[in-house]
Amino acid sequence: MSILGNRVVRKEDPKFLTSGGTYVDDLKIDGAARVTYVRSTSAHARIRSVDIDEARSAPGVLAVVTAADIELDPLPLEMPMLNEKMPQPWLATDVVRYVGEPVVAIVSETQAEGADAAELIFIDYEPLPVLVDTEGALEGSIVLHPEAGTNVSFELQFGRDESLFDGCEVVVRRRVNNQRVAPCPLEVRAVAARWEDDGRLTQWSSTQAPHSVRDALAKAYGLFEDEVHVISPDVGGGFGAKIGGYPDELLIAWLARRVGRPLKWTETRSESMVALGHGRAQLQDIEIGGSRDGTIGAYRLTVLQDSGAYPRVGALLSFMTRTMASGTYRIPKVDFNSRSVVTNTTPVVSYRGAGRPEATAAIERAVDLFAAEIGMDPAEVRRRNLVPPDAFPFTTPLGTTYDVGDYGRALELALEASGYADLRKEQARRREAGEVRQLGIGLSAYVEITNGVPGSEFAAVEVRENGTAVVRTGTSPHGQGHVTSWAMLVSDALGIPIDSIEVVHGDTDVVPRGVGTFGSRSLQVGGVAAHQAAGQVVDKARQLAAKLLEADPADVVLDKVGQRFHVAGTPAVAKSWGELAREASSEPGGLSAETDFTPPGATFPFGCHVAVVEVDTETGKVTIERLVAVDDAGRILNPLVAEGQIQGGLAQGAAQALLEQVAYDDDGNPLTANLADYTFVSAAEVPSFETTSMETPTPVNELGAKGIGESGTIGSTPAVQNAVVDALSHLGVRHVDMPATPERVWQAIAAAR
Amino acid sequence: MRVRLSVNGASQEHEVEPRLLLVHYLREVVGLTGTNVGCDTSSCGACTVLMDGESIKSCTVLAVQADGTEITTIEGMAQDGAMHPIQEAFREHHALQCGYCTPGMVMAAASLLKEHADLTEAEVREGLEGNLCRCTGYHNIVKAVLAAAGDREALV
Numbered sequence: 001m002s003i004l005g006n007r008v009v010r011k012e013d014p015k016f017l018t019s020g021g022t023y024v025d026d027l028k029i030d031g032a033a034r035v036t037y038v039r040s041t042s043a044h045a046r047i048r049s050v051d052i053d054e055a056r057s058a059p060g061v062l063a064v065v066t067a068a069d070i071e072l073d074p075l076p077l078e079m080p081m082l083n084e085k086m087p088q089p090w091l092a093t094d095v096v097r098y099v100g101e102p103v104v105a106i107v108s109e110t111q112a113e114g115a116d117a118a119e120l121i122f123i124d125y126e127p128l129p130v131l132v133d134t135e136g137a138l139e140g141s142i143v144l145h146p147e148a149g150t151n152v153s154f155e156l157q158f159g160r161d162e163s164l165f166d167g168c169e170v171v172v173r174r175r176v177n178n179q180r181v182a183p184c185p186l187e188v189r190a191v192a193a194r195w196e197d198d199g200r201l202t203q204w205s206s207t208q209a210p211h212s213v214r215d216a217l218a219k220a221y222g223l224f225e226d227e228v229h230v231i232s233p234d235v236g237g238g239f240g241a242k243i244g245g246y247p248d249e250l251l252i253a254w255l256a257r258r259v260g261r262p263l264k265w266t267e268t269r270s271e272s273m274v275a276l277g278h279g280r281a282q283l284q285d286i287e288i289g290g291s292r293d294g295t296i297g298a299y300r301l302t303v304l305q306d307s308g309a310y311p312r313v314g315a316l317l318s319f320m321t322r323t324m325a326s327g328t329y330r331i332p333k334v335d336f337n338s339r340s341v342v343t344n345t346t347p348v349v350s351y352r353g354a355g356r357p358e359a360t361a362a363i364e365r366a367v368d369l370f371a372a373e374i375g376m377d378p379a380e381v382r383r384r385n386l387v388p389p390d391a392f393p394f395t396t397p398l399g400t401t402y403d404v405g406d407y408g409r410a411l412e413l414a415l416e417a418s419g420y421a422d423l424r425k426e427q428a429r430r431r432e433a434g435e436v437r438q439l440g441i442g443l444s445a446y447v448e449i450t451n452g453v454p455g456s457e458f459a460a461v462e463v464r465e466n467g468t469a470v471v472r473t474g475t476s477p478h479g480q481g482h483v484t485s486w487a488m489l490v491s492d493a494l495g496i497p498i499d500s501i502e503v504v505h506g507d508t509d510v511v512p513r514g515v516g517t518f519g520s521r522s523l524q525v526g527g528v529a530a531h532q533a534a535g536q537v538v539d540k541a542r543q544l545a546a547k548l549l550e551a552d553p554a555d556v557v558l559d560k561v562g563q564r565f566h567v568a569g570t571p572a573v574a575k576s577w578g579e580l581a582r583e584a585s586s587e588p589g590g591l592s593a594e595t596d597f598t599p600p601g602a603t604f605p606f607g608c609h610v611a612v613v614e615v616d617t618e619t620g621k622v623t624i625e626r627l628v629a630v631d632d633a634g635r636i637l638n639p640l641v642a643e644g645q646i647q648g649g650l651a652q653g654a655a656q657a658l659l660e661q662v663a664y665d666d667d668g669n670p671l672t673a674n675l676a677d678y679t680f681v682s683a684a685e686v687p688s689f690e691t692t693s694m695e696t697p698t699p700v701n702e703l704g705a706k707g708i709g710e711s712g713t714i715g716s717t718p719a720v721q722n723a724v725v726d727a728l729s730h731l732g733v734r735h736v737d738m739p740a741t742p743e744r745v746w747q748a749i750a751a752a753r
Numbered sequence: 754m755r756v757r758l759s760v761n762g763a764s765q766e767h768e769v770e771p772r773l774l775l776v777h778y779l780r781e782v783v784g785l786t787g788t789n790v791g792c793d794t795s796s797c798g799a800c801t802v803l804m805d806g807e808s809i810k811s812c813t814v815l816a817v818q819a820d821g822t823e824i825t826t827i828e829g830m831a832q833d834g835a836m837h838p839i840q841e842a843f844r845e846h847h848a849l850q851c852g853y854c855t856p857g858m859v860m861a862a863a864s865l866l867k868e869h870a871d872l873t874e875a876e877v878r879e880g881l882e883g884n885l886c887r888c889t890g891y892h893n894i895v896k897a898v899l900a901a902a903g904d905r906e907a908l909v
Contacts, residue, residue: 013843013849014844016849016852016855017840017844018787018827018836018840019827020787020828020852021853022786025786026786185851185887186791186851186854186888187789187791237853237887269791269797270794478851479850479851479852640847647889647890648887648888648889651889675791675797676796682881682891683878683879683884683891683894684878684879686890688892689890689892712890
């Protein structure tokens with residue numbers, strides 16, 4: 001029986017549980033000095049002068065560096081679609097554009113000496129007018145990058161169909177804010193760099209994509225890719241924010257060369273809250289129209305995306321928002337337009353879902369607004385408009401083709417699991433009784449795209465002479481459990497038990513190619529590659545066994561339980577994996593195979609979440625009573641791990657709906673720049689989750705698997721937000737922006753009364 | 754200043770700067786890197802260790818304040834190669850993903866279980882409020898702690 005589909009506890013856990021993982025800051029690197037960045041405390045200012053003299057002679061200080069010292073070429077563009085006239089310099093030159101932008105780098109013997117020296121640096125700023133809000137940025141009376149001549153960093157303009165809502169009985173319009181949030185991996189960013197005697201560069205990075213870091217370093221330092229060795233040891237979470245190289249990460253190697261020493265840099269949390277990219281940050285205008293029988297006729301979404309001071313991948317998030325704009329619904333006419341603008345804030349990057357949660361939040365809010373307007377139960381409106389199961393592959397009006405799904409079944413399962421009808425009765429009772437604590441029920445029938453950015457992934461499998469196996473993968477995890485899952489996939493093919501299978505990742509010298517872990521792509525690309533490479537090893541071994549057994553390869557079978565090959569019907573004469581590996585040892589590569597798998601397309605996980613909240617109508621406080629989730633990510637490899645991914649996503653999604661927001665004042669000063677001020681969700685603020693799995697295999701890959709890393713976040717945010725509004729709908733409340741803090745909820749109630 | 758203390762049962766004696774935090778003492782002087790630093794405001798609990806059996810955030814205690822105490826870190830939880838029941842429960846219930854909050858979470862849970870005879874789910878959630886996790890959504894952590902609570906016989 002195959003191990004696939006079983007609840008397998010993780011191979012990697014004992015180390016984390018007994019001695020802790022090995023994160024970059026844990027590494028002992030002989031002779032390593034420390035780096036400290038001095039960052040801008042002003043959101044927009046001209047730098048009049050930087051006084052570093054006192055810091056230079058402070059105890060333990062090896063170097064103090066400003067932009068003028070750096071002779072490197074400007075940083076290459078992270079992506080070709082980005083505006084090349086809005087580049088972030090290595091260190092701020094004459095102007096700073098956000099609080100947190102690095103201005104000075106200090107190298108010191110110890111971290112404490114670096115912090116002491118930073119206190120001695122004086123930067124004279126001449127304040128410039130500050131742009132915090134995106135509408136002001138679009139209006140353009142202040143231009144952040146004069147050479148670009150505009151604040152628009154990216155746009156998707158397809159024209160506006162003025163007849164879109166013709167024929168609709170009802171049209172509802174609403175501006176909603178998908179607020180800026182902080183990814184907050186529990187491990188902040190950390191880098192160590194060392195130049196080797198042979199001129200090669202070794203860099204240890206807390207990253208989701210070590211090969212991208214390698215390529216970025218090679219480009220920045222004029223090296224060949226094989227002259228750069230990047231290692232990502234254990235990584236304490238990433239959530240999309242640790243993809244690619246930030247300037248302050250890439251500069252460490254230059255500083256190391258300048259002082260002739262290996263260097264380590266670990267940001268502080270307060271630093272990370274302004275220096276690590278943020279997520280979401282979309283202002284959305286939603287318009288939905290249809291008839292009073294519940295049929296949705298048209299939908300328009302117009303997005304204003306904040307890309308922060310220097311455009312990075314966040315400027316492009318609206319591309320994915322467009323891709324998934326119409327969600328699970330069959331809507332005849334859909335319009336989407338977006339603009340991304342720069343502001344004096346921390347650059348926006350991808351964060352768990354990256355453009356898709358924004359699409360789902362908009363359409364799910366829109367459907368509820370429409371339902372409220374026509375006085376129909378939101379479940380019924382969804383039921384009447386979902387893409388039916390026989391319509392797949394289904395192409396949306398905006399050209400996205402969904403692989404496979406049964407959205408209606410997910411909805412019905414979620415309604416049943418939550419006891420929807422009874423919840424509505426209880427809600428009616430509380431309304432009737434005029435109770436202070438009102439009940440809200442929120443739905444979200446989502447679909448999302450995983451592996452949405454085309455690419456391949458490398459895998460190699462080798463059976464060693466002792467009968468154990470090693471798999472090398474290009475996708476390097478940071479909590480997703482690849483070590484267990486990849487061992488399961490290889491074990492399934494070879495029959496070798498998972499404890500005898502080593503999984504190697506995160507080292508560019510050992511794994512020649514790789515793309516990384518993001519966009520819920522790992523299993524469906526990297527996992528399939530590992531499975532295929534293992535299959536190729538089986539084929540090789542079969543050929544070899546046939547030769548040794550003097551049989552036709554077609555007659556030779558693999559006995560997975562016995563971990564050996566024999567001629568069908570004569571199991572007594574067999575060749576074990578170890579024997580075959582020894583036999584193959586004279587051949588180059590031994591008993592191994594490597595492959596690069598490129599999937600034919602993306603996959604589209606879907607589901608339905610039901611949130612049940614209690615709202616205290618006197619204080620505005622919202623309590624999540626239940627979160628019921630039905631999720632379908634195709635065939636599930638390890639339910640234990642898949643559920644963990646969903647649960648983590650549910651909490652993060654609920655946190656955006658109720659708690660978390662990165663805030664700035666009008667002068668661009670961050671108001672949430674540490675974990676005391678940023679309301680990071682805790683155990684006390686979420687319930688235990690009620691999850692149900694559906695498995696509709698995708699035809700896109702041989703495992704039938706879709707991605708599961710982000711669905712929880714995508715589905716839960718609108719479910720919780722809709723529940724808050726639903727609790728107050730009888731009072732006339734139609735919308736509450738996120739996060740639905742007690743203050744906001746209280747104000748919405750007061751305004752409605 | 755000179756500090757003398759016990760860390761996981763072994764005596765330690767060092768000359769330290771008065772401003773050195775206990776967490777940096779453990780990581781950089783004693784060399785036990787299992788205890789992590791996740792913030793700078795005593796908010797996240799990644800640095801939680803036991804001081805004389807009670808959980809503390811070691812980023813909020815100076816090394817010199819730990820003079821004369823017994824400190825237990827994650828490295829001191831397994832005995833003779835056998836994981837502590839809380840560690841076992843964390844593995845069994847998949848209560849960790851990236852592992853960064855895990856050492857602090859295990860230590861906080863150990864203290865919580867020691868201090869309370871019976872624990873409800875709500876009490877576990879309140880009790881672990883000072884320990885942040887970004888990966889698990891807390892679901893399986895709470896499950897693991899409740900499982901370990903039900904297995905008190907096995908707890909030391």
